[in-house]
Amino acid sequence: MEEQNEFFEVAGLLGHDTNRLMLGEEIITYMRIPTITQAANILSRADLEQRAKRANTFFDAIKGRERMGQGIHDRGEAVVFAYGQPLVSDTHGLNRHFPLRVKAISVKVKRIKAGECLEVSTRGMDWDIDHMEELYCIVNIDTLILEPGASLIVRGNVFSLVCQHIVKLGTDKEGKYDIGILPTPYAFHSDGSSNMVGADGKIGKNGKDADFVKDVETKATFFGPLYYGEQTKALSGERGEDGEYGQKGEDGKAGGATKLAEITIRDIDAKKGNLCIFAKTGDGGSGGNGGHGGDGGNGSNGQSGYQTLSKWIMQGQGGDGGNGGNGGNGGHGGNGGIASNIYISVNQDQIDCVKVIAEQGFGGLSGKGGMGGRGGTPGEGIPTGKKGHDGLEGNSGRRGHNRMAPPVFLNEVKLSSTD
Template sequence: MTLQIAPLRRACSVLPDEFYSTCQALGHDPELAARPEGHETYSLIPDLPTYRSFLAATQEQREKRSAQFFNPGIRLRSRLGQGLHDRGEASVFAVHSLTEEDRAALDVHLPLHMRTLSIAHKYVPPGETWDVSVRGDYWGLDDMEELYVTLNIGTLELGAGARVVVQGNVLVMTVQSMFVATPRAQYQIGILPTPHSVDYGSGPMRGADGAAGGPGANGRDGRALDTQETLIGPCAREAVRPELLCGTAGQPGSAGQHGRRGRNGGACKLADITLRALEGSVEVFAQAGSGGDGGDGGAGGDGGHGGAAVAGPALIGGKVPDGQAGAGGDGGAGGDGGAAGGGGIASNIYISVPGHAVPQVSYTALPSEPGRPGSAGPGGAAGKAGRAAPHTPHAPNGQAGADGRPGAVGRSRRAPWVFINEIGPEPV
């Protein structure tokens, strides 16, 4: 089949048969694919073998990938929920036999939700970014569901400083001819993390700060007895209760709340990129998301001040003992800082190009970075003792509240492994 396409910059007038056969596999109309916006659909893929049929990788390529698919970073999480997804991807992008247990667990995630696009020619203007990502809200899904993007591109032309990125989707991108203008951006294809955390927490990436503790109430001051002068001397107008002369103790401040944990960074998902022809050079960048910062611990509340004492009056029949000052209240403990969120996880990235074009392809793959631990909340200040009456001992001040502890340090996670023509960073 041949389809005449109006030339647009570097567009090919006749595209290879693979472009049209992929259109057919994706259910796309080649006439619509020839339009500037291409033919886009949002598909439900019933099973993994059907998804495998959209790959440009041959059986031989998939067999070669099997030797290194489960590299150290992926083996480390084999017992986690992500390990199940890894094994499912290995059965598609490499050669791996799933157990009956894994098949049953993966069935829960079927059908797969995939954005598909066939476009005969895509031009990304200078300095612009073509973001091919899809989010779950199209299907009414939450952010935890794995989503897929499949691109069938005839010619892809990047203007000076232009790039293509995907954020946290499994990507299959097949390009018949790619042209990269100079000067180039720092990278031309970005395999970036989801713009949200994929852990099972909730809320923003940064953990919430702990609330400050409330101050303790000040103690009540002592009061003088109600007295009157008589012909024989002073006497009380009320019952003589020495405790009325005493100040009461200040109340302790309450503890600051702990800061909340930062969330884990977004995941950098698997990508399978096939470039049948390449003019210029391409840098692929891949890194999972940074973890969120832990929230700061709340400050402890200050201790309340003790009440002042009052001197006892001299009455007929003797002197009333002086009152005692109230002790200061203790400061509340500071809250602990929240733990830093760990960096996001990453999956393998496969790049296939003609052998002569391998020197034109480079990549930068970086480990994900953890967040910053939350700061410890300071302890509350000690309450001061009340003023003592003359010739009576001073009451003790309160004790300052203990400072909280800093949040736990987060974890970095390994960089994605990038394979160019099935050759990885540590060939077997």
């Protein structure tokens, strides 16, 4: 009865009708929470003792970003899910996000079919706002039944799951989890595209070949072709055009952000295997490869030699080949995404029923430098022109930095990255 009461108590906080829930209806609403005090009451099930313990360790793993804009969010979340008071200087920044936007789900019995992955996230498009706005999701379930291979996930929302009973029907499988706390499917600072990979740089255009040098016009005579014009030497060939440089590869984007989550489970029935909760920070995108440099244009041949009435004019000098363009540098890999605290609360005597896997966000691979273009061929002549210099190969980019796995607390005790 106490468990039933909590289910309906949370439903009441969410404005969900008890009669409809008793009839088996799943209610999904989109609500606004006007104040930080109300947010603490609605989104968190932590009692005073839990909040006190959380307050002591809340910033241990995320202290390094306290002076960043994200630090304002962190201090606000500390008020909602632990203890704390926002700094006076945070007031303006926090007020921009109120009233909070919350997707709320209540259902008495939720059965996720075998192999199905149920995502409960909300996105900016649901609210007709920018995708970068902080969004919240609360899921209130009396009994959650997970068939073999079933899972429930959230991506990049501040998340609260309140579940009175979880029944896991399947067994553990390698690489499979039951509840997933995942990063946003887009880079933390981006236009919302799911493509994290940097674009390759454009290939440089090849240089044009030098214009052909036309031979002088001669007249046929008894002594052979003779030139009667005023030109006193053969013209040199022209130099080929240099190849364009390849463009730099685009940097990979930073991995998606994994937001704070509170998972409250009152009873676990997982006799055939542990309940696996998985959390991961977003991986950074790979940098784009640098564009190859364009080839240098070929030099043209010197004007052919010719005979005048008085002397033989030697062939003109061959034109130099154009230089190949340098290859573009590879783009840098994007850094792994940021992560916030994750709190899991279960009955103390069921801790052994919970398996937690927390993975870091890996930095994206570096882009390769583009190949230099080939130098142009010299034109023939006396002397022959010079071959163009080959372009230099571009430098590879820098690999992105790995970022820490989400800090996970099981009954307020900090776990290692993988437990």
